[in-house]
Amino acid sequence: MELLEDAIWAPTHQLRQPWRFVFVSPEKKADFAKKVAATYPEERQQNREEYLNEPNALLVVIMEKGENEKQYDENFGATASMIQNFWLLAWEKQLGVVWKTNPHIYDERVENLLDVSENEKIVGFLHLGFF
Template identity: 70%
Template sequence: MIELKKQTELAKLIRERRAVKKGYNNKKVTEETVLQLLNDAVWAPTHGLRQPWRFVFIDSEQKPDFAKKVAATYPEYKQKNREDYLNEPNAILVVIMEEPEIQKAWEENYGATASMIQNLWLLAWEQQLGMVWKTNTHIYDPKVKEILGVLDNEKIVGFIHMGYFDEVPAKKERIQVNEKFSTYHA
């Protein structure tokens, strides 16, 4: 049996972090706050210090126009739903990754970017700023890439919906690690 040690503050933060998908309050998410969080988040592991990410921030003032443009890339019957959906968060941070042609480098870039997003999420949670990493179909749409100025050698990794909240979402249990763990035996 594994002896459990006292839970560290970091372990507690990791376990308490939640995806905040809705229920945002009216507190503004500022560019300054996001930049401050990103300045720490980018210290994620990154092979060869490639730092393959860049960001586009959409604040509450720009969001209605942005939501309308992205929603217009959907079939007409879905546009109102998508526009409302994109207007829910207080702000959106689009995370864009450089896509190398070599698969190994691509996977390293994606792993680094995902690690950076986790750092960002934990740092934001610490400040009671909720977020959720969204990978809706519009992130693959060439028209959305054009709206955001995404280059041919880049990929939208996700839209990070952001907003302050009053109610913490319910905890969802994880599968016990020992159910997904084995030891190699020669």
């Protein structure tokens, strides 16, 4: 939470702060990974489940799309800046972060799993772990 509180100081147009987060804790990760992996073809599910279980935890970043193309671009830029802030702050504390944009972030079933609304987009999964 401390990292997010500092990371959200990223520049945003009109102070929209167009993001929200879903934290997948170590205790909930296995179940979450199984559900996300189920969105892949059967022959890839085991690989994807193992892949999503590798990090210690996951932070899913979701942004508001905005009312028009300009707001979408501004919101995406702000969200990317916030992710970079989070990444740099985490690395200072020896917490590894990797921003992943695997195919499942575009899958409607994953959006439903995360309660992503019509005016939102999954920007990525941040894989979190220790060096």
